[in-house]
Amino acid sequence: MHSSPQTIFYLWRESLPFCHCPPFPRSTAQYPSRSACKSRLSVSARARLFIPPLRCKPLGPPSICCTSSPSRRLLAATVVVTAVPAPGSSTTRIQTMQKLISSVSHHIRTVIMAPKKVTIVGSGNWGSAIARIVGQTTQRNPSEFDPHVRMWVFEEIVDGKKLSEIINTQHENTKYLPGKKLPENVVAVTDLVESCDDSDILIFVVPHQFVPKICADLVGKVKADATAISLIKGMPDVPYSRKYAASPHTGLAVHKDSGIRLISEEIRDLLNVDVAVLMGANLAPEVANDNFCEATIGTKKIKENGALLKKLFHTENFRINVVEDSHTVELCGALKNIVACAAGFTDGLGYGDNTKAAVIRLGLMETTAFVEHFYPGSNLQTFFESCGIADLITTCYGGRNRKVCEAFVKTGKSIAEVEKELLNGQSAQGPLTAEEVYLMLKNNNVVDKFPLFVAVHKICKGEMKPADMIESLRNHPAHL
Numbered sequence: 001m002h003s004s005p006q007t008i009f010y011l012w013r014e015s016l017p018f019c020h021c022p023p024f025p026r027s028t029a030q031y032p033s034r035s036a037c038k039s040r041l042s043v044s045a046r047a048r049l050f051i052p053p054l055r056c057k058p059l060g061p062p063s064i065c066c067t068s069s070p071s072r073r074l075l076a077a078t079v080v081v082t083a084v085p086a087p088g089s090s091t092t093r094i095q096t097m098q099k100l101i102s103s104v105s106h107h108i109r110t111v112i113m114a115p116k117k118v119t120i121v122g123s124g125n126w127g128s129a130i131a132r133i134v135g136q137t138t139q140r141n142p143s144e145f146d147p148h149v150r151m152w153v154f155e156e157i158v159d160g161k162k163l164s165e166i167i168n169t170q171h172e173n174t175k176y177l178p179g180k181k182l183p184e185n186v187v188a189v190t191d192l193v194e195s196c197d198d199s200d201i202l203i204f205v206v207p208h209q210f211v212p213k214i215c216a217d218l219v220g221k222v223k224a225d226a227t228a229i230s231l232i233k234g235m236p237d238v239p240y241s242r243k244y245a246a247s248p249h250t251g252l253a254v255h256k257d258s259g260i261r262l263i264s265e266e267i268r269d270l271l272n273v274d275v276a277v278l279m280g281a282n283l284a285p286e287v288a289n290d291n292f293c294e295a296t297i298g299t300k301k302i303k304e305n306g307a308l309l310k311k312l313f314h315t316e317n318f319r320i321n322v323v324e325d326s327h328t329v330e331l332c333g334a335l336k337n338i339v340a341c342a343a344g345f346t347d348g349l350g351y352g353d354n355t356k357a358a359v360i361r362l363g364l365m366e367t368t369a370f371v372e373h374f375y376p377g378s379n380l381q382t383f384f385e386s387c388g389i390a391d392l393i394t395t396c397y398g399g400r401n402r403k404v405c406e407a408f409v410k411t412g413k414s415i416a417e418v419e420k421e422l423l424n425g426q427s428a429q430g431p432l433t434a435e436e437v438y439l440m441l442k443n444n445n446v447v448d449k450f451p452l453f454v455a456v457h458k459i460c461k462g463e464m465k466p467a468d469m470i471e472s473l474r475n476h477p478a479h480l
Contacts, residue, residue, distance in 0.1 A: 115144055118312065119199040120151040121214065122206035123167070123188065124426055127151070128177035129284040130205055130231060133318055135183025141311055152195040153188040156425075164188040175424065180288045193221050201227050201312065202273075207427050208234025208263055208334075215270040222271055227305055229276040229297070232263045233333040234429045235436045262330050274301055276309055277326050279333030280386035281394040287318065294319045294386035298326030321385060327375045328382040335370060336392040337430035338437065339363030341405040341456045343396035345466045348409025355470070359452070360396050364389065365478045366450050370437070373446065401430035409466045431460040451476055 118138055120131050131151050138145035156163045158175045166174050167188035171181050189195035196202060196218055206214060211232065264275040280295030287293060297309050297320055306322040314320040323329065342359045364383070371378050382388060396402055400423055407418045415431050438457040441447045447454055455472045458464035464472075 115142060115146045116200040116308070117146045117198060118149050118201045118203065119196050120149065120186075120203045120205060121192070121196065122204065123151050123153040123163075123173060123176065124206070125176045125284040126231065126282075127205040128173040128180070128182065129282075129288040130203065130313075131182055131186045132180065132288060133313060133315055134203065135186040137312055137315065139183065139185055144308065144311060147185045149183075149186045150189045150195045150199070151186050152192050153190055155190045164190050176426070177284070177288055192217050196222055198223060199226060201229065201309075203229055203231065204263075204267060205231040208232045208429060209427075209432060211263055211266055212270075215267060218271055222273060224272070226271075226273045227276065227309075228264075228267050228271065228273050229278055229299075229309060230264050230267060230330070231278050233279065233337060234263060234433050235261065235334050262327060263334075264326065264330055274299075274305070276301075276305065277330040277333070278309075278313065278320075279329050279391060281390035282318075282386075283394060283398050290317045292317045292319075294321065294390065296320075296329050296382075296385040296387035297322045298324070298329030298382075298387070300324060300326055323379070323382055323385060325379040325382040328371055328378040329385070329387045331371045331375070332367060332383065332387045332391060334429075334433050335367045335437070335453075336363070336395050337399075337401045337428070338434045338453050338456050339367070339392060340395040340399050340401035341428075341430040341434065341460065342452055342469065344402040344405025345409055345456075345459060345469055347402065348406040349466060351470075356396065359473075360392060362452050362473060362476055362478055363396075364392060365476075366452050367392070369449060370453075373444075374440075400426065401428045404428040405430070408460075415460055430456070434460055449477055 118134060120127055120134060123131070131149070135149055138149055139147045151167070153164045153167065156175065158166060163173070163175060165188075166172065167182065167186075171184055171186075172178070173180075173182065192214065200223065202222065204211070204214075264277050267273070268275040276297055276299035278295055278297050280293070282293055282295055295313065295318065297306070297313070299306055299309065299322065302322055302324045310320045310322050339360060342363060343356050346355050346359055368380075368383060404415065404418050404422060405428075407413070407422060408415055411418065413421075415428070419427055434453060434457040437450075437453050438447075441450055441453065451472050452469075455464060455469045459466050459469060
C-alpha cells in the first residue's frame with residue numbers, strides 16, 4: 001500500500017523538525033517545485049537540503065539534489081530519520097512508512113555548506129608570518145575555507161609606494177617581513193570594515209593597545225556567528241563597555257577598578273562573538289622561514305571549532321595542539337613578555353646564563369601564581385604546552401622585548417627611543433603589560449607576591465635602576 005504525498009511529507013516534516021517547507025498538496029497532481037522544497041538546516045545558517053518531489057516512486061529512495069560551485073562544496077553529514085506516523089494512520093500505513101524510512105535514511109547525508117571566509121586583522125611582522133600559513137592552509141582545504149583571504153593593512157607609504165599596493169602586486173610585506181613572499185590568495189584591504197565583511201573567522205594579530213579602537217569600528221559589522229581567534233600577547237588597558245566601544249573616543253584609560261581583563265574577553269564582549277586564542281614559542285622571522293615549531297590554541301568550544309581552527313593553522317612545520325584552558329594559554333602569552341624584559345635587563349647588565357635562568361624560573365613561578373590568583377582552577381599541564389614554558393624560554397633569548405630592554409640598559413635611552421631605533425615601527429609589549437599587571441596587583445593588594453613583575457614595571461617607568469632588580473629578587477617568595 002502506497003502512502004499518499006501528504007503522509008510522506010508528514011514523515012519528512014516530523015522526522016526533520018528543521019524543515020520549514022509548506023505541506024505537500026493533497027492532490028497527487030500538484031507537487032511543489034524543487035525551489036519551494038528547499039529546507040533550511042538548523043545545524044548551520046548556510047546549510048541547505050534540497051528535497052525533490054516524490055512523484056515517480058513515493059516508496060523508493062528519493063535522490064538528493066545538490067549543487068556545487070566555486071563558493072560551495074559538498075560535505076558529508078548524517079541526518080537521523082525516525083518514523084513518526086500521521087494521526088490515525090493504519091498499521092499497514094505505518095509499516096509502509098517504516099519501509100520508506102529504511103530506504104531513505106541512508107540517502108539523506110549530503111548538505112551544502114559555504115566554505116569559511118577568513119580575515120586577518122593586522123599585517124605587521126607576526127601578522128604577515130601568519131598570513132603565509134593561512135594562505136597555504138586555506139588553499140589546501142577548499143571545502144572548509146574560502147581560499148580568498150583578506151588581510152587588513154593599516155596604510156603606510158614605503159619607498160614612495162602604498163604598502164597595500166606593494167603587498168597586492170609584489171606579494172610581499174616589504175616593511176614588516178621583507179624577503180618573504182605571501183601567497184597570492186592573501187589580499188591586502190585597507191578598509192577595516194570591508195576586510196571583515198561576511199567573514200566567518202577573524203584572526204586578530206595587532207598590538208594589544210589598538211584592540212579597543214579596532215573593535216569599536218567593527219561593532220555591529222561582523223557576522224553574528226563569526227569566530228574570532230586572538231594571536232595578541234598582552235592585556236587591555238581598561239575594561240571597555242559596549243557603549244564606550246561605540247563612541248568615537250580613541251584614547252586609552254588607565255583605570256582598572258574592574259580588575260583583570262583579557263584581550264579575548266574584550267573582543268568577545270565588544271563584538272559579541274566567540275573568541276579563541278593562539279599562543280606559542282613563535283618568533284615571527286623563524287615562522288616565516290618555515291622552521292619547525294609549535295603553537296597552542298585555546299578554545300572553550302573545543303568540540304565545536306577545535307578541529308576547524310587546528311586545520312586553519314596546522315602545517316608540517318607549524319604544529320598545533322588544541323586545549324580547552326584558553327585563559328591560561330592567553331595569560332602565558334601576555335606575561336612572558338614581562339619576564340623577557342627582565343631577561344633583557346640581565347643581559348644589558350652583563351650577567352651570565354645562571355642569572356638569566358634564575359630570572360626565567362622566578363618569572364615562571366610568578367606567571368603560575370598570577371594565573372591561579374585571577375583564574376583559579378587552571379590546568380597545570382597547560383604551562384607545559386608551547387604557550388607556556390617553551391614560549392617563555394624563546395622570548396627570553398630571542399624576542400623583541402629582551403632586545404629592547406638590553407639596549408635600554410646599555411644605551412641609557414628611553415624605551416620609546418630604543419623601540420623606534422630597533423623595531424622598525426613595531427612595539428615591545430612587555431613594558432605596557434608590566435604597567436597593566438602592576439595596577440592589577442596593586443588593586444588586589446598582592447604586590448609583594450610578584451617582585452619580578454613589579455621590578456620590571458618600575459624600571460621601565462624610571463622608578464628603579466636596572467641594577468637594583470637583582471636585589472629585589474633576593475628575598476623572592478619562591479625562596480621562602
